[in-house]
Each structure stands twice: as C-alpha cells, then as structure tokens.
Amino acid sequence: MKIGELAKRSGCSIQTIRYYEKEGLISAPARTDGNFRVYDTPALEKLAFIKNCRALDLTLDEIKQLMALQHLPGTPCEKVNDMIDAHLKIVESRITDLQKLHADLKVLRQKCGHARPIEQCGILDELSPKSHSRN
Amino acid sequence: MKIGELAKRSGCSIQTIRYYEKEGLISAPARTDGNFRVYDTPALEKLAFIKNCRALDLTLDEIKQLMALQHLPGTPCEKVNDMIDAHLKIVESRITDLQKLHADLKVLRQKCGHARPIEQCGILDELSPKSHSRN
DNA sequence: TTACACTCTATAGTTACTATAGAGTCAAGT
DNA sequence: ACTTGACTCTATAGTAACTATAGAGTGTAA
Ligand SMILES: [Zn+2]
Ligand SMILES: [Zn+2]
Ligand SMILES: [Zn+2]
Ligand SMILES: [Zn+2]
Numbered sequence: 001m002k003i004g005e006l007a008k009r010s011g012c013s014i015q016t017i018r019y020y021e022k023e024g025l026i027s028a029p030a031r032t033d034g035n036f037r038v039y040d041t042p043a044l045e046k047l048a049f050i051k052n053c054r055a056l057d058l059t060l061d062e063i064k065q066l067m068a069l070q071h072l073p074g075t076p077c078e079k080v081n082d083m084i085d086a087h088l089k090i091v092e093s094r095i096t097d098l099q100k101l102h103a104d105l106k107v108l109r110q111k112c113g114h115a116r117p118i119e120q121c122g123i124l125d126e127l128s129p130k131s132h133s134r135n
Numbered sequence: 136m137k138i139g140e141l142a143k144r145s146g147c148s149i150q151t152i153r154y155y156e157k158e159g160l161i162s163a164p165a166r167t168d169g170n171f172r173v174y175d176t177p178a179l180e181k182l183a184f185i186k187n188c189r190a191l192d193l194t195l196d197e198i199k200q201l202m203a204l205q206h207l208p209g210t211p212c213e214k215v216n217d218m219i220d221a222h223l224k225i226v227e228s229r230i231t232d233l234q235k236l237h238a239d240l241k242v243l244r245q246k247c248g249h250a251r252p253i254e255q256c257g258i259l260d261e262l263s264p265k266s267h268s269r270n
Numbered sequence: 271t272t273a274c275a276c277t278c279t280a281t282a283g284t285t286a287c288t289a290t291a292g293a294g295t296c297a298a299g300t
Numbered sequence: 301a302c303t304t305g306a307c308t309c310t311a312t313a314g315t316a317a318c319t320a321t322a323g324a325g326t327g328t329a330a
Binding site: 278294299 | 303330
C-alpha cells in the first residue's frame with residue numbers, strides 16, 4: 001500500500017509517518033519506480049505499536065528503546081517495567097502539579113465577581129504585586 | 136539597574152527577560168552609552184506580574200491581553216474573568232486526561248511481574264497489536 | 271491531453287524558553 | 301597604560317512531536 005492508505009488505516013497522518021521514518025522509528029520502505037513509498041502489513045503493525053505507546057504518552061525515544069529491546073530476545077524485561085514505573089511517577093507528579101494549579105486558579109477566580117470596571121478587577125489586583133503590597 | 140540585577144531580583148533569567156522584550160511583553164528599556172539595558176522599578180513590577188501569571192500557566196499571549204486590558208480603564212473586566220474560566224476548564228480536562236492515562240498505565244504495568252525474558256514480557260505483548268490479536 | 275488525486279523533498283512554524291559563539295563594555299588592580 | 305574578570309550585547313540554534321506549506325513530479329481515467 002502507498003502512504004495515503006497506510007495513513008488512513010493507521011490513523012497517523014502522512015506527515016507523521018514520514019517524520020517517524022526520518023526519526024528512525026520505522027524503517028524506510030521500498031519505493032515504486034516513481035519513488036513512492038510502498039508499505040506492507042508489518043509496517044502497519046509497527047505504527048499501531050507506536051500509536052499505543054503514544055497514547056500512554058511515552059516519548060519517541062522511549063518507544064525506540066522498547067522496539068530495540070524487542071529485538072534482543074533473551075534479555076530480561078526489567079527495563080520495560082522500569083520505564084513504565086518511571087512514567088507512572090512522572091504522570092503522578094504532573095497530576096499533583098495540575099491539582100495545585102487548579103486550586104490556585106479557583107481562589108483567584110473568586111477574587112472577582114463579574115462586570116466590574118477593570119480598575120477594580122479583583123483578579124488583576126491579585127496578579128499585580130504593586131497594588132497588592134499596598135493593601 | 137542593569138539586566139543582571141533585574142534577573143536576580145525578579146527570578147527570571149537574563150535570556151528570558153530579553154525574550155520577553157522581543158515578544159513585546161515588556162517595553163524596551165533605556166540604554167547606557169555602552170548599549171546596556173537600564174531598568175527601573177516599574178519594570179521589576181511588570182516582571183513580577185508576568186511571573187504570577189506564568190505560575191498559573193497562562194500563555195504569554197494571554198498575559199499580553201491582560202496587560203492590554205489594564206491600560207483600558209473603564210472596560211468591564213468580564214474578559215479577565217472569562218479568560219480565567221476558560222483556563223480552569225483546560226486545566227480540568229488536562230487533569231481528567233492524565234488520570235485516565237494513569238489508570239491505563241497501571242493496568243499495563245500489572246501485565247508483567249518482573250524479570251521475564253523479553254519475549255514473554257506482558258507489557259510488550261499488550262502494546263503489540265499483532266501478538267495481541269492472536270491470543 | 272488534460273484534469274485530478276496523489277506523492278515527493280525541503281523548509282518553516284508551533285511554545286517558552288535555554289544555551290551557545292563571538293564581540294564589546296567597564297571597573298578595579300598592577 | 302594594561303590586563304584581568306565580570307558583565308553585557310546580538311544573532312543563532314536547539315528543545316518535542318508534530319503540522320503546514322511550496323513547488324515539483326507521478327499516475328490514471330475521461
Ligand atoms: Zn517516560
Ligand atoms: Zn474582574
Ligand atoms: Zn489559557
Ligand atoms: Zn515485562
């Protein structure tokens with residue numbers, strides 16, 4: 001199949017597929033006489049693997065590492081488990097950060113009801129260090 | 136004061152300050168004969184305002200809009216409130232997404248105990264559409 | 271043959287910075 | 301007067317993972 005069909009079937013855009021090739025996540029496919037890329041089913045499967053990983057927010061580098069490990073049979077899979085564990089921690093700390101941010105924004109939002117003239121906006125006042133220290 | 140002192144006092148890096156100037160968030164300051172930037176206290180206050188906003192993850196564009204509104208006295212401050220409300224929604228949906236991601240990662244992690252040979256790694260198996268559909 | 275859909279490469283843009291390189295400024299010490 | 305050192309200047313490239321475009325070529329059907 002050509003790149004357009006692969007894009008439709010995989011759910012990746014054409015540019016993304018070419019980008020993955022350039023970054024070494026998928027291997028360069030065969031070409032037609034007219035220099036068009038031609039893909040086989042394994043290529044589609046690789047893209048599906050990448051998509052699954054990206055859905056979990058693994059970086060392209062991490063995905064590359066996973067694919068490299070797959071081609072070293074016999075290796076213990078500790079590295080895979082460690083990667084997922086590390087990832088879990090990052091996600092957890094991002095959630096914590098965002099929850100703090102959310103609380104801060106809620107507090108800020110309550111500084112202003114609505115439709116005051118801008119000079120008296122409680123939000124802007126809260127954000128300004130100058131008028132703030134004066135109160 | 137020169138840029139180094141402003142950087143220390145504001146907690147922004149020198150490059151960040153120059154970047155903010157280039158992006159129009161702060162106005163270009165006076166220069167010495169030797170072409171060094173010279174700042175006054177209001178400049179420090181503007182940086183503090185920007186820092187407060189960035190801590191809430193407002194984009195530079197949004198911050199620019201807020202600053203523009205500050206210089207239009209008499210305007211009702213609805214736009215400020217709307218911006219914060221919109222921001223709250225984005226943060227909320229990011230949290231939801233991350234929580235889903237976290238749950239997915241947890242499930243994935245449990246597919247593998249530890250230290251199996253890589254061919255039998257439950258995580259890699261789960262990520263691979265091919266071997267997956269075979270089972 | 272000409273219209274059309276498709277593909278090719280190369281390049282720039284996105285966000286908010288960070289990190290150089292290479293040159294100039296300025297005050298203090300010798 | 302000279303040198304050292306700390307500071308500053310501009311311009312440019314890099315970050316992550318794409319997305320979007322320009323301009324050219326390919327392939328097929330009417
Ligand atoms: Zn990770
Ligand atoms: Zn308000
Ligand atoms: Zn926003
Ligand atoms: Zn495993």
